[in-house]
Amino acid sequence: MSFNTGELVKRSTISKSPKGYCVIVDKTKDNYTLYNNSLKCLQYVAVGVVDALYERVTPETTTDNNTYPYYSKKEITYEYT
Numbered sequence: 705m706s707f708n709t710g711e712l713v714k715r716s717t718i719s720k721s722p723k724g725y726c727v728i729v730d731k732t733k734d735n736y737t738l739y740n741n742s743l744k745c746l747q748y749v750a751v752g753v754v755d756a757l758y759e760r761v762t763p764e765t766t767t768d769n770n771t772y773p774y775y776s777k778k779e780i781t782y783e784y785t
Contacts, residue, residue: 705755707736712761713754725761 707713711728724742731737736754738747 705759707731707754707758707760713738713758714761716757716759726758 707728709728709730712725713728714725715723717723724740726738726740726747729737729739729746731751733751735748735750738749738754739745740747
C-alpha cells in the first residue's frame with residue numbers, strides 16, 4: 705500500500721487500543737517523512753515499514769466519534785502546514 709503526502713495514518717494493531725496518528729509529510733524513493741502527532745516530531749521511516757505496518761485513518765477506523773462530524777463519502781486527504 706502506498707500513501708500520498710497529506711494522508712493521516714496509524715500503526716496497524718490487532719487490539720482495539722487507541723494509537724497515535726501520523727501525517728505523511730514527504731515521500732522519497734527510500735523513506736517516508738512522518739509527523740508524529742503524539743510525540744510532536746518528524747520521523748523518517750523506511751517505505752517498506754510504513755507500507756507494511758501502517759494503515760489509512762478513515763471514519764470507520766477511528767475510535768473518536770467526534771473526529772469526523774461532517775464526513776462525506778469523498779476521499780479524505782490531510783495536509784500538514
